């Protein structure tokens with residue numbers, strides 16, 4: 001087995017700046033005393049405990065105990081063997097390694113390096129090959145594609161764009177001639193074995209972009225279809241390999257990482273051409289995922305670059321198409337956002353153009369402007385959620401509130417939650433109290449939430465009245481009678497109250513004449529869930545808010561108050577609807593709504609009189 005000579009290893013250690021090596025992966029800041037600090041790449045942390053001592057050539061993490069020299073760092077962070085790590089550092093330092101054969105006489109320089117270095121070398125050679133092909137006659141379509149998207153020949157060269165030519169195996173043949181084995185090409189994902197036993201190139205007749213890892217080494221390719229008779233997918237990427245892990249890879253990161261660390265900001269776009277367009281337009285912090293959604297591992301990579309800590313918050317800006325898929329992606333990003341201390345923003349182009357299209361249509365400035373006009377992700381997510389519901393109906397607003405409240409509850413900055421609850425209530429046209437309650441419920445631990453709901457809705461005046469009406473129906477059903485039965489579940493604001501009201505109807509209503517424990521049991525049996533059952537038990541024994549025995553007058557006042565609440569809600573709905581109708585363009589609709597509003601307001605006045613006891 002090959003062994004690198006000890007003095008060469010010492011030379012590699014000597015010529016390597018550990019700060020530079022670690023800085024490729026982790027943004028380091030001065031920690032005083034000549035030391036540097038950053039977020040540990042080996043464990044999840046929000047305050048930096050990963051310390052590097054350039055003078056001593058070592059790193060150490062106080063959080064997880066990881067530590068060692070530059071060779072050890074590359075072994076652990078890139079999952080390299082010792083020899084692979086030494087080879088990579090030697091390559092960067094320009095050192096030609098010499099190998100001992102199992103401790104015997106020094107051998108020549110041509111030795112079997114580690115697998116990863118071989119695979120990287122194969123990719124570098126492949127990238128060269130593809131780049132060379134881009135100028136051939138067969139690549140005309142690829143050149144046109146780039147030109148049509150506003151990329152000059154220079155730009156194409158800067159991004160290493162290439163062309164995978166026609167034919168079964170031109171790349172494989174080329175690389176085999178350069179000494180790479182069939183197994184290496186297969187493992188790298190550059191080619192695959194055909195049935196005949198020979199190799200077939202993975203990419204054929206496609207425009208290709210080399211994908212680099214953080215250190216700048218090419219580890220894979222993205223390839224776009226150019227010809228109509230190509231029945232493969234629009235984009236094809238390198239498969240998972242010992243080098244290429246799509247959950248970690250971000251296209252453009254090796255170029256963008258300096259600016260990302262410097263500006264404390266990363267812009268996430270959707271495709272290779274979008275990264276190019278952003279960089280060309282003066283947004284050098286743009287990166288893109290490759291063939292997968294932006295996920296937790298990508299966040300981990302960016303967080304370490306942004307040095308996203310409790311005291312320093314980086315910015316991640318997502319640009320998305322305004323279409324359904326883009327919206328979904330944004331909402332998913334919101335879920336992931338919880339792992340990120342920094343602030344997350346959304347930038348959606350007004351015409352749903354991606355950055356590449358935007359640059360073509362409106363120029364570089366429009367791309368920079370798109371990023372500048374970002375909005376907080378939570379605002380965007382709330383807007384998208386509300387847009388899925390019909391806010392003209394009570395049901396729509398209640399459902400929208402249920403879906404939106406958890407988003408507000410998830411806002412990391414707790415002080416911002418009340419502000420967003422108010423905003424949500426305003427957008428829904430609802431009172432603040434139920435929205436706050438829904439947010440609080442969504443913030444609470446998930447356990448027991450169904451059991452706790454019945455006891456909760458008690459402290460607003462309207463909820464008190466709703467409770468009181470149900471208590472009357474349960475405790476004095478004969479007296480509550482037809483007046484109670486005339487008011488359906490929609491009169492009640494909270495879903496659990498609505499469920500109890502529906503159960504009373506299901507049990508035959510107060511008109512059945514059944515009273516006492518038998519009546520309560522009948523209602524409990526009709527309840528849809530444990531929460532409603534528990535509430536029935538509670539309301540059956542909770543004292544009524546009346547001195548002495550309840551009388552018919554008390555029932556009338558209570559039920560009038562109950563209706564005031566629901567009529568007021570209907571009036572508010574109607575008012576917001578009237579405001580949205582153009583009185584000139586839709587005159588008939590406007591007049592009908594205004595008439596309805598007028599009679600409802602009259603009804604509300606009468607109810608308020610009754611509620612005040614003036615029958």
Ligand SMILES: [Zn+2]
Pocket residue numbers: 040041042043050061062063064065066
């Ligand atoms: Zn650590």
